[in-house]
Amino acid sequence: MSLLIRNGRVLDPAAGVDEVQDLLVVDGRIALAGANLAAPPGVAAVDATGKVVCPGFIDIHTHLREPGFEYKETVASGTRAAAAGGFTAVCCMANTFPVNDNRAVTDYILARARVEGVVRVYPIGAVTRNLEGKQLAELAEQAEAGCVAFSDDGQCVMNAELYRRAMEYALPFGTPIISHAEDHDLARNTAMHEGLVSTELGLTGQPAAAEEVMVARDIVLAELTGAHVHIAHISTAGAVRMVRDARARGVRVTAEVTPHHLLLTDEAVRGWDPNTKMSPPLRTKRDVEALIEALADGTIDCVATDHAPHALAEKEDEFAEAANGIVGLETAVPLLLDRLVRPGLIDLATLVTRLSPGPARLLDLPGGSLGPGAPADITILDLDARWTIDPARFRSRARNTPFGGWTGAGAPWMTIVAGAPVVT
16 A cells, blocks of 8 residues: 655646656555655555656446356456556446446445455446436436446437436536437448448448437537536547537537547458447548547547457357447557557647546546545556557457557556555
């Protein structure tokens, strides 16, 4: 619980700090920062020379699958994957079995996290009972039990009147409604993005409008109710434009983007790899460019992995029938460091902001800063570490990634939670 981190480049965007310092952790909290700090008796020291010391990274969109789908992932395996990937906290979505739409399931997840989790776990409760989009879940009960947001992620709540009521009921709790913006009718039975590639491959495509019409609706409802709506896994240039315009009007709308939507386009589907099948689907080069620009200028508030583990059999089906989604906790930070920061598409401070203070502020979570008194949740990066992504070595139970075999430089070096290095 107590530790001295020596000679690291402390990068704390929330405090405007970017300089070589020592960092003293006492009883699980940041006690002091400065040059040449003396280690109190019995306090272990970590030499971070040449490394970057950041506030702990937070992933606000993770599927831990427990309870109900432990063959895909568990709280134990998922949090170890998170720690290996540099994340000190994860927020887990409600599409478990049973669905996390009541206090009993929330309590179960938190109990498992206390016993087997190695990073902090924050549950996200369901908006509607059993994710069916017909009747509101017990939002007050879930908030009281510890849910930090509400989402039917994986399903879009198509009933606008019901979604309006959800936004209104969530207002007293100060928690956002996280929108899976995907019109069921426009997206039905589609396997990828609708465009040139889908036409050439003969696959049924989902138009960008499937996302954009629901983003537009949710912005209108947020403006009507004054609620905070958060757009999950935003993927199109049109959706980005609407979020940017709404924020300029003062609407409480925020957004996240996944690493795969920043790094891949629908051209990746030409290889027929089921690991390139996801929801929302991979979009065009123009969309990717708009997403990177929005991440850099702050229109997009944070990066979230949408870590979606599946069993091998669920991904080995024909492309159109394969399950949607990929794992991301162990690949996100290395990929973003190498493919976005190294070529200068965004700077390191911006990436750290979108991985730590951004998500902490968005969900009002502890962390996001290395200031005195803050929780000692710390991610240390080695920007020169060389890597090759090998799914066989994942801590996650799942292997479904399109990034296997990719190489690059820059990776998490150490993950510290409440002052203790996590061993994965």
